[in-house]
Amino acid sequence: MKKITVLLALLLVVSCNTSAQKQSKKKTFKVSKSDSEWKNQLSDMAYYVLRKGGTERAFSSELNANYKDGIYVCRACETPLFKSEHKFNSGTGWPSFDREIKGNVAYESGDPSGFYGIEEHCATCGGHLGHIFNDGPEQTTGKRHCINGVALKFIPKEQ
Template sequence: MKNIALVLLTCLLFSCKSEAQETTKKETFEVTKTDTEWKAELSDAEYYVLRQAGTERPFSSALNKEYRSGTYHCAACDTPLFKSKDKFDSGTGWPSFDQEIEGNVAFGTDTKIGYTRDEEHCGACGGHLGHVFNDGPKETTGERHCINGVALNFKPDNE
């Protein structure tokens, strides 16, 4: 009898749904397009990351080794997101920055892999960029903005 009660209690606890799991507010963005329009404009890899919140393979982006001075823009809508002066080599396999261009990057919560992470997306179009962690350079912000290279376009300062 105790076992049955324990099983029922366990099932009840795991079936509870809190309000924190509800997403009732739909965020709106300045740049809005239909799914068909995004698919037509973006490469398959860009669409997967930016519109489906995917993740590119680590060490697959040429932007990992981009050392010129310039600005990193959203690959979907061309909004400037990060400055090269804020980029650092985190060794993780993704372009990493210690801060964003304030006001151009929006933040949310991602629980898709079983724990909560701070998600970053373009503040203008809502495209998924990556995640921010608190294990960046301590001498600056302490943040590591771990960004999918395919979500970015680099524009050198001298062009």
């Protein structure tokens, strides 16, 4: 009996996965900069949203009502994220798209309730973009990528 107890105790110690161990598995991205480099590159609001996971005020972005032809790229690293042809007026006050450019957006479930959707990040630099919900246009994907305008930079088709 004593051997079994010792064996179980040893097994428990070896298999423990503490929160400190989990936190040390930080994701790495192709574009990586120090916090001070991001602060120097981005406006205060862009830094707050992209690097700290914040949210801009609804209807505050000029990109919300932009329906010109072009592409939306990450403000931090200029990775192409969304095409203008997939943008729609969701009425929420944030730029909304029914699909992303595959491979350029990463997802992370941060809210167990699902109320705030699944977090979206730039797959190249890890910048926080917004959230994805399942209440988008039914005639296309049914998805609504609700994106902070300050996290995006619009490049018109002519360029």
